[in-house]
Amino acid sequence: xxxxxxxxxxxxxxxxxxxxxxxxxxxxxxxxxxxxxxxxxxxxxxxxxxxxxxxxxxxxxxxxxxxxxxxxxxxxxxxxxxxxxxxxxxxxxxxxxxxxxxxxxxxxxxxxxxxxxxxxxxxxxxxxxxxxxxxxxxxxxxxxxxxxxxxxxxxxxxxxxxxxxxxxxxxxxxxxxxxxxxxxxxxxxxxxxxxxxxxxxxxxxxxxxxxxxxxxxxxxxxxxxxxxxxxxxxxxxxxxxxxxxxxxxxxxxxxxxxxxxxxxxxxxxxxxxxxxxxxxxxxxxxxxxxxxxxxxxxxxxxxxxxxxxxxxxxxxxx
Amino acid sequence: xxxxxxxxxxxxxxxxxxxxxxxxxxxxxxxxxxxxxxxxxxxxxxxxxxxxxxxxxxxxxxxxxxxxxxxxxxxxxxxxxxxxxxxxxxxxxxxxxxxxxxxxxxxxxxxxxxxxxxxxxxxxxxxxxxxxxxxxxxxxxxxxxxxxxxxxxxxxxxxxxxxxxxxxxxxxxxxxxxxxxxxxxxxxxxxxxxxxxxxxxxxxxxxxxxxxxxxxxxxxxxxxxxxxxxxxxxxxxxxxxxxxxxxxxxxxxxxxxxxxxxxxxxxxxxxxxxxxxxxxxxxxxxxxxxxxxxxxxxxxxxxxxxxxxxxxxxxxxx
Numbered sequence: 001x002x003x004x005x006x007x008x009x010x011x012x013x014x015x016x017x018x019x020x021x022x023x024x025x026x027x028x029x030x031x032x033x034x035x036x037x038x039x040x041x042x043x044x045x046x047x048x049x050x051x052x053x054x055x056x057x058x059x060x061x062x063x064x065x066x067x068x069x070x071x072x073x074x075x076x077x078x079x080x081x082x083x084x085x086x087x088x089x090x091x092x093x094x095x096x097x098x099x100x101x102x103x104x105x106x107x108x109x110x111x112x113x114x115x116x117x118x119x120x121x122x123x124x125x126x127x128x129x130x131x132x133x134x135x136x137x138x139x140x141x142x143x144x145x146x147x148x149x150x151x152x153x154x155x156x157x158x159x160x161x162x163x164x165x166x167x168x169x170x171x172x173x174x175x176x177x178x179x180x181x182x183x184x185x186x187x188x189x190x191x192x193x194x195x196x197x198x199x200x201x202x203x204x205x206x207x208x209x210x211x212x213x214x215x216x217x218x219x220x221x222x223x224x225x226x227x228x229x230x231x232x233x234x235x236x237x238x239x240x241x242x243x244x245x246x247x248x249x250x251x252x253x254x255x256x257x258x259x260x261x262x263x264x265x266x267x268x269x270x271x272x273x274x275x276x277x278x279x280x281x282x283x284x285x286x287x288x289x290x291x292x293x294x295x296x297x298x299x300x301x302x303x304x305x306x307x308x309x310x311x312x313x314x315x316x317x318x
Numbered sequence: 319x320x321x322x323x324x325x326x327x328x329x330x331x332x333x334x335x336x337x338x339x340x341x342x343x344x345x346x347x348x349x350x351x352x353x354x355x356x357x358x359x360x361x362x363x364x365x366x367x368x369x370x371x372x373x374x375x376x377x378x379x380x381x382x383x384x385x386x387x388x389x390x391x392x393x394x395x396x397x398x399x400x401x402x403x404x405x406x407x408x409x410x411x412x413x414x415x416x417x418x419x420x421x422x423x424x425x426x427x428x429x430x431x432x433x434x435x436x437x438x439x440x441x442x443x444x445x446x447x448x449x450x451x452x453x454x455x456x457x458x459x460x461x462x463x464x465x466x467x468x469x470x471x472x473x474x475x476x477x478x479x480x481x482x483x484x485x486x487x488x489x490x491x492x493x494x495x496x497x498x499x500x501x502x503x504x505x506x507x508x509x510x511x512x513x514x515x516x517x518x519x520x521x522x523x524x525x526x527x528x529x530x531x532x533x534x535x536x537x538x539x540x541x542x543x544x545x546x547x548x549x550x551x552x553x554x555x556x557x558x559x560x561x562x563x564x565x566x567x568x569x570x571x572x573x574x575x576x577x578x579x580x581x582x583x584x585x586x587x588x589x590x591x592x593x594x595x596x597x598x599x600x601x602x603x604x605x606x607x608x609x610x611x612x613x614x615x616x617x618x619x620x621x622x623x624x625x626x627x628x629x630x631x632x633x634x635x636x
Binding site: 164252 | 447494567604605
């Protein structure tokens with residue numbers, strides 16, 4: 001009998017699930033369209049059926065636990081709370097609903113915490129007790145691991161480095177406040193910086209004809225590769241903001257490493273090199289050479305499912 | 319036989335020790351002059367003799383452990399590392415040196431972590447698993463408690479909120495960098511702000527004749543009580559900076575409370591009222607009404623010894 005966990009990643013568009021062995025081997029994957037189920041009970045039933053269908057195709061396995069990564073997921077309560085990009089409003093008691101179908105443990109957290117779990121169990125953070133996962137997508141997510149455990153705090157919502165305020169008079173944030181880090185250091189953040197720079201500088205750029213809605217961080221990376229000065233400066237400024245957040249996070253929890261993951265992290269040296277440079281310049285002396293800044297070792301295509309599955313394995317270990 | 323711990327607070331001028339029962343009752347206190355012992359071995363011997371002398375005056379007690387609070391104290395290594403205000407240079411293996419005289423556990427941490435321990439074991443944080451201690455003295459110290467344990471991180475030096483950078487182009491900091499929080503939110507910080515405001519505003523103030531070296535946060539509090547507009551604005555600006563750090567700390571570790579301690583916290587409503595106002599304005603929605611901002615419940619005169627003693631009791635409990 002092979003022991004497996006089910007890792008589920010709930011996204012605004014798709015919800016993906018994987019049947020995962022303890023070594024991270026994904027035996028099967030499947031998905032449903034999140035948007036097909038505006039009523040939460042229908043969604044849970046559809047996901048349950050999808051799990052059953054997927055499992056029935058594999059011989060000799062035994063599900064030990066289910067892990068779920070979801071936006072605004074609360075580990076303590078097993079709930080999704082006021083997720084702006086999902087159809088279900090208010091507080092959704094997702095774990096409780098799942099437990100009607102499964103007697104095994106069902107656990108839930110947000111995407112970035114799940115990513116941190118994935119890194120800790122299957123990735124570059126194996127053996128580390130103190131590290132921070134930074135996901136650089138549309139926003140900036142973070143999962144903080146302290147003494148080998150994800151930091152949830154008193155509410156279950158700890159680890160929101162993307163919503164630390166770096167400029168109180170700065171850019172409007174989706175959270176209703178101003179100057180949160182994710183408006184500077186994220187795929188969206190670098191696009192906003194790039195546009196600002198086009199207004200400031202007179203340099204030519206192939207992207208001067210692209211509207212803001214169509215601009216992506218990948219386009220800016222391609223331009224940087226061509227030597228576009230504005231694109232290179234946009235990376236430099238983005239790196240400066242990100243390194244400030246890393247330096248301040250070190251003062252807070254003194255991790256042994258940061259792992260960068262997601263769209264913007266894929267820009268490789270264009271982001272890692274200046275981040276490391278500014279980090280070294282600005283980190284407090286007592287922490288010098290105590291922290292690594294590393295790319296995630298988890299493949300992006302598997303990360304969400306592996307993270308959720310790792311959450312489930314971790315629950316079984318505790 | 320009464321069980322006691324010895325709590326030792328090493329300061330730049332005095333080193334104070336107390337013989338403390340588990341309920342926080344201090345049976346006796348004593349002190350030596352730190353500055354009398356430029357050689358560390360002499361200091362340890364003198365402190366040992368002082369402990370013996372103090373203990374000999376009390377009947378029927380048994381020392382179970384020794385806790386030490388010291389600037390730049392490292393819990394993991396039991397060392398004082400590069401403390402700028404102490405005569406002993408480099409890395410001092412203080413716990414090891416003490417263990418030549420005592421077979422009981424000897425533990426050491428920095429002052430702010432010891433204060434957090436004191437609050438957790440004897441003060442307002444009893445029963446709390448997630449809180450942050452902020453000491454507002456010459457600088458800003460912090461002790462972060464997560465899941466009932468002080469956060470030490472991978473190096474033992476975590477919890478340096480006073481050295482998070484809040485303005486990268488800001489005021490010179492003693493650490494060699496610019497814009498660290500403690501240059502704004504501390505007894506020294508409010509003096510710097512007050513002086514800046516005297517330059518900006520034309521209002522009369524009784525403190526216009528006082529030189530910077532002679533100015534204290536207590537003078538500014540006294541002026542605020544008299545309705546001095548510059549003093550009141552200095553408190554307002556200080557509170558704004560401090561509340562920004564609290565808001566960002568909530569995003570990081572989601573504590574259930576902050577405890578403010580030390581000189582500036584003694585200004586009472588002049589600091590607590592605007593801090594609470596700006597905190598409520600700026601905290602992220604998901605954390606609204608989840609965090610209290612409270613004065614420390616430990617008397618300032620006992621805090622250092624009680625904190626160090628609490629560290630010792632905590633070690634015995636683990």
